[in-house]
Amino acid sequence: MFENVQAAPADKILGLMMQFREDPRDNKLDLGVGVYKDSHGDTPVLAAVKSAELRLFDSQKTKAYVGVQGDKEFCAEMASLVLGDSVSMDRARICQAPGGTGALSILSMLIGRTAPDATVWLSDPTWPNHMPLLKNARLKTQQYPYYDTKNGKLLFDGMMEALSAAKPGDVLLVHGCCHNPTGADLDLAQWAAIADLCLEKGLLPFVDFAYLGFGDGLEEDAAGLRLLASKVPEMLIAASCSKNFGVYRERVGAAMIIAAAPAQAEATFTQLMSVTRAVYSMPPDHGAAIVRMVLTDPHLKSEWITELNDMRNRMLKLRSGFAEALRRESNSSRFDFIADQRGMFSRLGIAPEEIDRIRADHGIYIVGDSRINIAGLPDNRLDEVARAIVSSIE
Numbered sequence: 001m002f003e004n005v006q007a008a009p010a011d012k013i014l015g016l017m018m019q020f021r022e023d024p025r026d027n028k029l030d031l032g033v034g035v036y037k038d039s040h041g042d043t044p045v046l047a048a049v050k051s052a053e054l055r056l057f058d059s060q061k062t063k064a065y066v067g068v069q070g071d072k073e074f075c076a077e078m079a080s081l082v083l084g085d086s087v088s089m090d091r092a093r094i095c096q097a098p099g100g101t102g103a104l105s106i107l108s109m110l111i112g113r114t115a116p117d118a119t120v121w122l123s124d125p126t127w128p129n130h131m132p133l134l135k136n137a138r139l140k141t142q143q144y145p146y147y148d149t150k151n152g153k154l155l156f157d158g159m160m161e162a163l164s165a166a167k168p169g170d171v172l173l174v175h176g177c178c179h180n181p182t183g184a185d186l187d188l189a190q191w192a193a194i195a196d197l198c199l200e201k202g203l204l205p206f207v208d209f210a211y212l213g214f215g216d217g218l219e220e221d222a223a224g225l226r227l228l229a230s231k232v233p234e235m236l237i238a239a240s241c242s243k244n245f246g247v248y249r250e251r252v253g254a255a256m257i258i259a260a261a262p263a264q265a266e267a268t269f270t271q272l273m274s275v276t277r278a279v280y281s282m283p284p285d286h287g288a289a290i291v292r293m294v295l296t297d298p299h300l301k302s303e304w305i306t307e308l309n310d311m312r313n314r315m316l317k318l319r320s321g322f323a324e325a326l327r328r329e330s331n332s333s334r335f336d337f338i339a340d341q342r343g344m345f346s347r348l349g350i351a352p353e354e355i356d357r358i359r360a361d362h363g364i365y366i367v368g369d370s371r372i373n374i375a376g377l378p379d380n381r382l383d384e385v386a387r388a389i390v391s392s393i394e
């Protein structure tokens with residue numbers, strides 16, 4: 001069976017990480033990595049998470065299966081964190097999923113099962129795993145223009161124009177906030193226009209919500225998604241807890257279905273549960289139990305919010321500091337967009353040979369599409385990194 005199998009194409013980001021590990025230079029810097037880093041370059045366990053974990057260790061009495069939906073209290077807490085009161089909860093059904101990727105995958109398979117002819121429209125560019133997971137669900141895909149990398153600008157008019165070709169029943173995949181890889185987000189007026197478009201054309205919005213709290217705040221980051229949810233009859237949401245709770249390896253996420261009426265939500269949810277039953281049967285418990293404990297304990301929740309605010313404020317400070325350093329070094333406003341964008345990522349908009357030069361000459365590792373992880377910037381080296389970049393692109 002395996003004698004004619006060709007190796008899958010190498011994952012570029014993982015390849016870069018390997019090259020970084022082997023680089024002997026002391027001052028090397030990895031801006032390609034996809035996790036939050038603090039000012040020491042670490043990705044620590046949050047204190048609120050650690051406390052919940054210790055409590056869980058003491059109180060847990062069984063390792064029996066959690067059931068196909070997962071932890072119901074976790075699901076209810078996630079629904080209120082993400083949706084607020086934008087939608088009547090009897091029209092919503094939520095299940096726990098193994099990370100945002102797990103939620104995206106099972107929801108994509110649900111689309112494949114219930115609307116196999118639908119085309120899923122996704123942004124160009126988008127998170128590199130969207131396309132493969134939609135293909136795994138055997139869905140048709142098309143991309144809409146989203147971002148002009150050269151000028152650091154959102155292409156909203158181009159996006160809306162491309163979407164005018166979408167057919168009723170097609171699916172519109174959008175990033176809830178902190179767009180990966182561009183950091184360019186929709187404003188509220190644009191979310192409202194998207195809601196109108198979905199209503200007008202009968203499109204199903206599918207929101208990938210992986211960075212809640214990493215942009216401007218928990219409420220602010222959810223505002224666009226909630227506006228959309230308050231207007232459309234049906235919607236899918238894949239939420240991740242990997243970044244905002246720092247529980248990457250525990251695989252915690254939630255898949256949400258909103259339907260026009262409670263009975264439709266319930267019927268669709270049974271299909272989703274039948275998808276998950278066949279793929280992984282039951283979700284893992286540990287990470288979701290921790291998130292549930294943090295969200296239901298007022299003390300832990302407020303500790304978590306403080307830690308989340310600290311992560312976000314660090315990234316906002318790095319954004320403005322780095323944009324300023326680049327302005328000074330380049331004597332231009334070319335990189336000012338970095339200060340206006342949100343979340344962990346931005347694209348520098350520089351050429352592949354410039355990226356190679358920055359790596360070779362300065363040991364700074366940047367992904368081939370020029371995406372950098374803002375959180376990977378060391379606070380005390382902004383000028384040095386800006387100088388290295390500017391000297392390599394002139």
Ligand SMILES: Cc1ncc(COP(=O)(O)O)c(C=O)c1O
Pocket residue numbers: 034098099100101102127175180208209210240241242248252253
């Ligand atoms: C846009 C986007 N969606 C989903 C995910 C998936 O996150 P998780 O690690 O929870 O599967 C990521 C992670 O990098 C992401 O950037």
